[in-house]
Amino acid sequence: MKNIFYLFRYIFRIDKKMIPSIILLYTISIFGNIAYLVFPKILIDEIFYKQDIHRIIWIMIIFFLFISSINILTNYLNGYMQKLQDLFNLREANYFARHALKLRYYHIESKDTQELYDKACYNVDILGIVFTIVQGITSAVTLGLMIGIMTTLNPLIITIIIVIIFINIIIGKKLKKISFDIGEQSAIYSRVVTYINKLMLNWEYGKEIRVNALGPFLNQKWDKEFSAYIKENNKKKNEYYKYLSIVNIVDIIQYILIYGILILWVIYKNLGIGDFTLYINATSQLKNNFMNVINSWQDLQLKSKFLDDFVSYFNLENEVEGGNLTAKEVMKEASHIEIEFKNVSFRYPMMEHYALENVTCKIKKGEKISIVGANGAGKTTFVKLLCRLYDPTEGEILINGININQIKLKEYYDLVSVVFQDFKLLAFSVRDNVIFGKEIIEDRVQQSLEVAGLHNKKLPKGLDTSIYKNLDEEGMEFSGGEAQKIAIARAWYRESSLIILDEPTAALDPLSEYEIYTNFQKIIGDKTSIFVSHRLASCRFCDKVFVFDKCRIVEQGTHEKLIIQNGLYADMFNKQAHFYG
Numbered sequence: 203m204k205n206i207f208y209l210f211r212y213i214f215r216i217d218k219k220m221i222p223s224i225i226l227l228y229t230i231s232i233f234g235n236i237a238y239l240v241f242p243k244i245l246i247d248e249i250f251y252k253q254d255i256h257r258i259i260w261i262m263i264i265f266f267l268f269i270s271s272i273n274i275l276t277n278y279l280n281g282y283m284q285k286l287q288d289l290f291n292l293r294e295a296n297y298f299a300r301h302a303l304k305l306r307y308y309h310i311e312s313k314d315t316q317e318l319y320d321k322a323c324y325n326v327d328i329l330g331i332v333f334t335i336v337q338g339i340t341s342a343v344t345l346g347l348m349i350g351i352m353t354t355l356n357p358l359i360i361t362i363i364i365v366i367i368f369i370n371i372i373i374g375k376k377l378k379k380i381s382f383d384i385g386e387q388s389a390i391y392s393r394v395v396t397y398i399n400k401l402m403l404n405w406e407y408g409k410e411i412r413v414n415a416l417g418p419f420l421n422q423k424w425d426k427e428f429s430a431y432i433k434e435n436n437k438k439k440n441e442y443y444k445y446l447s448i449v450n451i452v453d454i455i456q457y458i459l460i461y462g463i464l465i466l467w468v469i470y471k472n473l474g475i476g477d478f479t480l481y482i483n484a485t486s487q488l489k490n491n492f493m494n495v496i497n498s499w500q501d502l503q504l505k506s507k508f509l510d511d512f513v514s515y516f517n518l519e520n521e522v523e524g525g526n527l528t529a530k531e532v533m534k535e536a537s538h539i540e541i542e543f544k545n546v547s548f549r550y551p552m553m554e555h556y557a558l559e560n561v562t563c564k565i566k567k568g569e570k571i572s573i574v575g576a577n578g579a580g581k582t583t584f585v586k587l588l589c590r591l592y593d594p595t596e597g598e599i600l601i602n603g604i605n606i607n608q609i610k611l612k613e614y615y616d617l618v619s620v621v622f623q624d625f626k627l628l629a630f631s632v633r634d635n636v637i638f639g640k641e642i643i644e645d646r647v648q649q650s651l652e653v654a655g656l657h658n659k660k661l662p663k664g665l666d667t668s669i670y671k672n673l674d675e676e677g678m679e680f681s682g683g684e685a686q687k688i689a690i691a692r693a694w695y696r697e698s699s700l701i702i703l704d705e706p707t708a709a710l711d712p713l714s715e716y717e718i719y720t721n722f723q724k725i726i727g728d729k730t731s732i733f734v735s736h737r738l739a740s741c742r743f744c745d746k747v748f749v750f751d752k753c754r755i756v757e758q759g760t761h762e763k764l765i766i767q768n769g770l771y772a773d774m775f776n777k778q779a780h781f782y783g
């Protein structure tokens with residue numbers, strides 16, 4: 203029940219009109235049901251007994267006007283509801299996405315969170331639950347009215363109906379189980395065949411598929427999965443229709459018994475034709491509404507299980523804003539950033555082993571640091587902690603002597619520019635990808651592209667040229683190296699006091715790599731900078747090198763000093779020099 207209240211509040215936040223509109227729609231249906239029950243009895247009694255033509259005409263006119271009004275209002279509300287639902291679906295999708303933006307970064311990296319999102323987003327029919335609840339309540343109200351009418355005739359009829367209904371409920375549970383199994387099977391096979399379809403249509407796989415002649419292989423895979431799906435689906439469908447036939451037979455028996463009782467009452471107890479019609483219609487409505495109440499309750503129980511995932515997703519921990527200090531208060535009169543790690547250790551959530559262990563180091567104002575080491579040595583974790591994507595498990599990180607958790611998160615991000623190894627470009631304009639939400643300064647955008655070495659790239663629409671063709675058919679495809687230059691231009695544009703470049707030349711050809719190294723000083727300027735790279739030649743451009751191994755900093759110093767020490771760094775450098783030599 204707690205989840206249901208949460209759901210109603212959730213819908214009300216997205217659209218305040220939705221729930222009242224659903225309630226109004228189903229309330230109107232109650233009046234329609236009553237009209238179809240009462241008016242035929244009044245009309246038939248008038249025709250067979252009083253036979254007043256004027257009254258008959260007036261009854262027909264009133265009935266026609268009332269039912270027409272109900273139908274017109276219902277149709278209008280259905281159309282209005284469809285518009286509301288279309289807008290609600292768009293707003294809800296955005297609501298989910300906006301919530302994801304607020305989550306702590308470790309949730310974004312977590313497979314469990316991604317699975318929870320899929321369950322919350324795709325398994326929970328938000329509006330369907332509300333429709334189920336309101337339909338159940340309106341059916342219960344109508345059911346009460348029908349029971350009141352039927353008890354005036356013979357309680358035996360109600361007993362027959364209830365017995366038949368419970369038989370239907372037992373069989374209905376079996377039908378729901380089979381239906382659920384069909385859905386589960388469909389989801390499993392659909393995931394596979396949908397993946398194969400996407401492979402066939404995805405241009406990124408086009409070269410691999412054609413060069414390796416994968417077409418027949420993929421077709422064979424698809425045919426195999428589809429045939430298996432058809433076989434299993436037909437088996438379950440046959441079982442489903444067998445039980446459905448039993449339900450139909452039981453319903454026929456019910457109507458034979460009820461009609462028989464009512465006919466006997468007409469013959470032996472002078473039951474009027476109008477009353478006969480009333481009770482027949484009431485019997486049908488009683489059964490239908492009783493089933494609606496039961497089905498609504500069962501559906502609600504089933505759907506409520508998925509609501510746990512829905513509520514859990516929106517209860518995930520949001521990003522912590524941090525302290526109260528601004529960027530200006532941190533920088534004070536300084537124009538550079540000094541960084542210090544004090545006995546910092548870090549362990550990823552749900553992991554036993556440390557990804558970073560007892561790291562202590564200091565980066566002086568304006569220093570250029572190169573971070574090197576094997577994969578899994580702790581380099582990426584070091585950068586993530588400095589970017590406040592995670593908080594240290596132990597120890598603290600200081601900026602100009604201030605713990606970074608004391609700084610407002612948004613203000614902190616203004617101090618830092620990062621080019622991640624797995625950076626992303628958006629399918630918007632070149633300008634949008636450079637400014638990335640910052641204030642537009644046209645000259646600086648051009649200057650950023652020039653510093654990054656992309657000023658000679660011909661752009662059909664200038665800075666308005668779209669990247670990729672996702673949203674614009676005239677968009678341009680950029681090579682990996684060109685995309686990386688845009689990411690570097692983005693970092694330079696931000697004018698942050700700290701620049702972090704994670705494998706900035708990984709996707710560049712040797713010529714472009716040389717160009718980046720040559721312009722390194724121009725790109726970084728006199729700012730404090732961190733340069734993560736597997737290519738140790740880049741270390742010569744830096745003031746100091748941090749060598750990571752087994753989640754620790756095992757060596758640090760200038761390139762020349764570390765070569766003389768003849769330790770891990772020297773060994774790595776000599777191997778690379780030999781490889782390129």
